[in-house]
Amino acid sequence: MPERRQRKVIPSALFLFLFWLLISGSFHPVDLALGLFLSLTLGWLANRAYREAEVPWVTPRQIGGLALYLLHLAGLITMAAFHVARRVMDPRLPIAPVTVIHHTNLRRDISRVALANSLTLTPGTLTVDLEGSELRIHCLEAGFGNQVQRLEARIARVFEEAEP
Numbered sequence: 001m002p003e004r005r006q007r008k009v010i011p012s013a014l015f016l017f018l019f020w021l022l023i024s025g026s027f028h029p030v031d032l033a034l035g036l037f038l039s040l041t042l043g044w045l046a047n048r049a050y051r052e053a054e055v056p057w058v059t060p061r062q063i064g065g066l067a068l069y070l071l072h073l074a075g076l077i078t079m080a081a082f083h084v085a086r087r088v089m090d091p092r093l094p095i096a097p098v099t100v101i102h103h104t105n106l107r108r109d110i111s112r113v114a115l116a117n118s119l120t121l122t123p124g125t126l127t128v129d130l131e132g133s134e135l136r137i138h139c140l141e142a143g144f145g146n147q148v149q150r151l152e153a154r155i156a157r158v159f160e161e162a163e164p
Helices: 002-024 029-049 060-089 109-121 142-159
Strands: 098-103 125-131 134-139
Touching (some): 002 029, 060 109, 109 125, 109 134, 125 142, 134 142
Antiparallel strands (some): 098 134, 125 134
């Protein structure tokens, strides 16, 4: 069993190192060494933390889909930020907060967490609770919850493929 756990450190560390390269944008030797050290350390720590649980796998296809999803999410966040700013700045526009309960069809934990976090990142919405397949979402107004099904469908395309 220890061999199997060790094999999971390398894919985790590789993914973290690629993420490091993406966010740092630096190929300076010191930055590469630091990124490699941190990636291996975090991969090892994550492996120890998830000894009993199954580590969620992400395929190269999912990484590409995730990149497209993040671009879509960035656009959605930008539009929502302008909409919230307009509501806050114009006293004539009503603000009527509501709590929406959404039952998701997403099967994987990673998918449900991605949906909850995406909603929280979007101005005007906040995922208050995620229990099983039920999300409790606080919205600045009822219309802010309209994006949930579209986000869920995009997340399903990225994360819901079968695990390797």
